[in-house]
Amino acid sequence: MSEQENIDYCRIAAAIDYIQTHFKQQPDLDEVAKRIHLSPFHFQRLFTEWAGVSPKKFLQYTSIQYAKNMLKDKQATLFDAAYETGLSGTGRLHDLFIKIEGMTPGEFKNGGENLFINYSYAETPFGNILVASTNKGICYMAFADDEKEALINLQNHFPKARFKQMLDIMQQNALYIFTHDWSKLHQIKLHLKGTDFQLKVWETLLKIPMGQLSTYGKIAAQIKNPNASRAVGTAIGSNPVAFLIPCHRVIQSTGTFGGYMWGPVRKTAIIGWEAAQTKL
Known part of the structure; x- marks a missing residue:
């Protein structure tokens, strides 16, 4: 894994951690992007490339579809x-x-x-x-x-x-x-x-x-x-x-x-x- 890929992984991991910790507040794109020091546009593109879904959809999957609905x-x-x-x-x-x-x-x-x-x-x-x-x-x-x-x-x-x-x-x-x-x-x-x-x-x-x-x-x-x-x-x-x-x-x-x-x-x-x- 290249140095840039490691940096990107750490940024996305930090974003995921923030979303998981604060999912009850439903943080928006700007708020999460600010936490990892990226512009909303860059964060949206990077997250989607890495995870295969937008930050908004990831939040929905994490907080609703794949936990609460099942339970x-x-x-x-x-x-x-x-x-x-x-x-x-x-x-x-x-x-x-x-x-x-x-x-x-x-x-x-x-x-x-x-x-x-x-x-x-x-x-x-x-x-x-x-x-x-x-x-x-x-x-x-x-x-x-x-x-x-x-x-x-x-x-x-x-x-x-x-x-x-x-x-x-x-x-x-x-x-x-x-x-x-x-x-x-x-x-x-x-x-x-x-x-x-x-x-x-x-x-x-x-x-x-x-x-x-x-x-x-x-x-x-x-x-x-x-x-x-x-x-x-x-x-x-x-x-x-x-x-x-x-x-x-x-x-x-x-x-x-x-x-x-x-x-x-x-x-x-x-x-x-x-x-x-x-x-x-």
Whole structure:
């Protein structure tokens, strides 16, 4: 990413943060542009190029369509229908069905001993990302604002594995999610280690369609453990595969977006970007 692209990203991230924080006041174009020190004309053009929608429409998507409407609708959603019939979702993720395969007991016990992991860095609309894979599938994916720190976090996740910086076909297929028509993607396979409860939560997240949101309570109900909202939140917070397992689509029951392992501003940006993609 070039220096100018980094500057533009920071400006748009600041604008998104301001809109998300002040959405109840419905700030207009001039007000948000002033906050990031751009003219209204330049801000409108830059935001639309980056997010795919105007600031006004982004505000509407964020504050109304993709949070409040979903939470207030008491009828069955497309998400519920897809889940009950065993489908992966009704949006553009319908062909992105990911079969979760847990690691062997030996890999759990030995922290990845005798496990070979390839990893690489890539640029995304939301900043740099580190993606890692075994011969079974994607095992790790995290936004990498600091590449060295991201690699340390990967190594801590698999303390006895052997690592090689190399881009392989599994990583390439996973990264296509940011640039290609999702309906034409090949199946992406994940290779995850986690408890049965964590795997169940992560698998349920895959059923949230692109452009829609859910809550911690709804996820708990989906896994038939309605009193486990707090435990669900902990499992979501330990998600090792950013974006592919869409923990960013889970918000609080109050309608606020809540926290995110890779930053609340990035979470808001991703939700807005996905909202724009579903409207194209």
